[in-house]
Amino acid sequence: MKRITIYDVAKEADVSLATVSRVINHSSVVREDTKKRVEEAIERLGFKPNAVAQGLALSKTTTLALVVSETSLSYTGQMINGLMDVAKIYGYNIILHTTTEGITDLGELIENIIKSRVDGAVIFNDKLTENELQTMQNYQLPLVIVGNRISRDKVCSVFVNLTRAAYELATSYLKRGITDIKLIEDRKNQSQTNQLIKGLQKAFDEYGVKEEPVIRIPREYRTAYSFLNEYFKDHKHQVMIANRDSHALAVLNAAKEANIEIPDETEIVCIYDSKYNSMIRPQISSFNIPSYDLGAVAMRVMTKLLNDDPVPDKEIELNYVYNARQSTK
């Protein structure tokens, strides 16, 4: 089947291609009956405008790049849903790029994105170096960063203030004299973890606590679990904070194994939880991070950038809610 083009439609409807173009772009100047004729021709031939050609002619692809880290794909599902829902409304297509830490060459990725001539890019919480940001900017590529506070010309961000969350959480304990607080560093989401550490450290400083706030554990559940099993033989903390519920579960299970009572002896909190948190006992106290909204708002901001609409706030902070559950007193 020959790919049918706007030209075929023009001939079929006995008009010029300009008119066909007008019809498919809903230009209002076309007379009603010729419009109808064209539409019938389109229908008859099964014509679908070639978005690639449109993209070339307009220097606008109505397509965006989305960058997500491979490991976080299962966590970012909600954000992606939020983003996709809004993208659909505005008619944007999304090209998905996944990054694998230590493997993906960010330079190549950016090159690929530039080549694809997307109208903009949404990046989920990847630590871009100044250098890479600059490259994108050189190509005038509007950017929305999710998860980090960043802004400049054509670059906005949407995020939850994790530093503050960690600070508030730590403070709530410190003011009660509970100072043995440890953050489990999973080394998977360095940038998020760093924000948390910063908040913890600030609280520690204010209360004159000199302890190291971080415990580094292996990346994978099994090895993390083994590590903690060993660790709990001669350690016990009052409060342990994990980034993900999966890490909190490693702590929880290892603690149980070591006969450490949760929450009586050790309280456990995580930042992001998944739907599984509601299915397990004890449920882990966590922050309600508005994942869906992070994605949806990111996309909304992006459309503003693309339309040169005014962006009242280039750094959009979304709120979290702390949810005390059974893993804390």
Next chain:
Amino acid sequence: MKRITIYDVAKEADVSLATVSRVINHSSVVREDTKKRVEEAIERLGFKPNAVAQGLALSKTTTLALVVSETSLSYTGQMINGLMDVAKIYGYNIILHTTTEGITDLGELIENIIKSRVDGAVIFNDKLTENELQTMQNYQLPLVIVGNRISRDKVCSVFVNLTRAAYELATSYLKRGITDIKLIEDRKNQSQTNQLIKGLQKAFDEYGVKEEPVIRIPREYRTAYSFLNEYFKDHKHQVMIANRDSHALAVLNAAKEANIEIPDETEIVCIYDSKYNSMIRPQISSFNIPSYDLGAVAMRVMTKLLNDDPVPDKEIELNYVYNARQSTK
């Protein structure tokens, strides 16, 4: 900054655009020194070939559509990773489309895909009607379906034989005289569920069991849980099978609540589990479905379709392994 084009590079390197084109396409006929001159010009100007223009000129976008249902996004993470990894190797970009049951207009979606002129589409387990398949075929769009056995011209599939899995599972119980087996129908993945029902029914038929093999439960965890809570007041089964571990957990938790011993009184099995299954007690017996491979193989087959390479088998069945854990005897 003016978008720089192949023409600018040609001028800078003092050659024609044809030569520049040859260089960026690694044509071997270019003399070494002119090639070098061109490459330097490209570097100096920071030129990146416009993939949209290439797409138009070649009638080939090196881009594929990926269709995933919104709810399954968190489950399909591994498949997507598999697909993306292979796509990266072959240099394909992936446009992500998500579908929301009852909301997404599949016709529109297909229209959108056709317009975007992708070279092919990978569809994760969505029940396409014959009609829709036909539309895609009319546009010669190579298709790989993940999760269903389908094939025809330019359409391949990669899947796990769930019907057989359910059949074998049921049979293993039936031959021991255990006949009170129920499948929890979550109504989220109809096509998968139907495959399971088919397998169960076949086993039931062979053993002359006349019971209805299915219990329908609400979609969401909370409501499903409540429903089961009520249900277990006057029901108890020997074996209960769920599609996802999340549904198995609803069963598990509700059963506990009703003082039904797991696995002594009721055994629980799920088909797909997530990484959370290894973190909970009791761990749920499940099938190891090779999610990553489903995605990776799908992509591999797609590249064959696109290159008109011979596809030895258009219906590729991947193996599962049954994993007995603590929720079964």
Next chain:
DNA sequence: CTGAAAGCGCTAACAC
């Protein structure tokens, strides 16, 4: 080995 020129399919002035 390199250049000239004709498309790829569509949009957007500019005429009529």
Next chain:
DNA sequence: GTGTTAGCGCTTTCAG
């Protein structure tokens, strides 16, 4: 209102 035409940026014969 509708048609004509010059691009959008690149690939690919076809000459030379």
